Amino acid sequence: MTNYQVIDLESFPRRNYYEYFMGIDTTFEMTVKIDVTRAVKKCKDESISFYAYSIFNLTKSVNKIPNMRYAHIDKQLVEWQELAPTFTNFNQETELFYSLWLEGLTDYKSVDRDYKKLIKDYANTTDIAPMGNVPQNVVNISSIPWMHFEHFSSHPGAIKNNLTPMITIGKYEKVGSQLLMPVNIKVHHATVDGYHVTIFFEILQLEMNR
Secondary structure (H helix, E strand, O other): OOOEEEOOHHHOOOHHHHHHHHHHOOEEEEEEEEEOHHHHHHHHHHOOOHHHHHHHHHHHHHHOOHHHHEEEEOOEEEEEOOOEEEEEEEEOOOOEEEEEEOOOOOOHHHHHHHHHHHHHHOOOOOOOOOOOOOOOOEEEEEEEOOOOOOOOOOOOOOOOOOOOOEEEEEOOEEEOOEEEEEEEEEEEOOOOOHHHHHHHHHHHHHHHOO
16 A cells, blocks of 8 residues: 555644635536647557556646645545556446556556556456455546547535545547547545646646657
8 A cells, every 4th residue: 555644734734725625525626628649649659558648647647746645544634655546447348337446657658558458357347346445545537538528527425525536538639730638637625726736737738748
């Protein structure tokens, strides 16, 4: 399990914001279209999965922002050293999705290799979570690869004050000379502001341009 540190609320710089937005359980989300023209070409040239490459860069971008690595453990606020991605995949035969997860994302080529092995191993699963217990230190990533959307909204109500970031990507489409992909991120306002989400998208665009 990834290491974490417990946050001392007495010296936590955003304590007032944390307590206020925890009290009213406020989440917010933003959808931004990312230019993936270079990324798509790179994936085709190197015969790697665009979805795996996206998972790698989404996770890398989130991990660069401490505010997106907060969580609750044993009723304490903690900051994970890093997050691991859970991601959805689709069973063509049953037309049902299922969730997998990866750890140790060192480089995009190893992520591509591990991703391809996972989807091969679980191609025929009928379980929503065939790998068993999901790690606590995750960022949730899902894909709607059939639709280029303007906005996406999800409202899980079972877990109150959930700090786990949730990301949904859609189908990329050509707009002018660019290939644009919608990326939606949902965060909790107790730990994340619009500023941090803006930085996330700026980092993500840089990573996808490499």
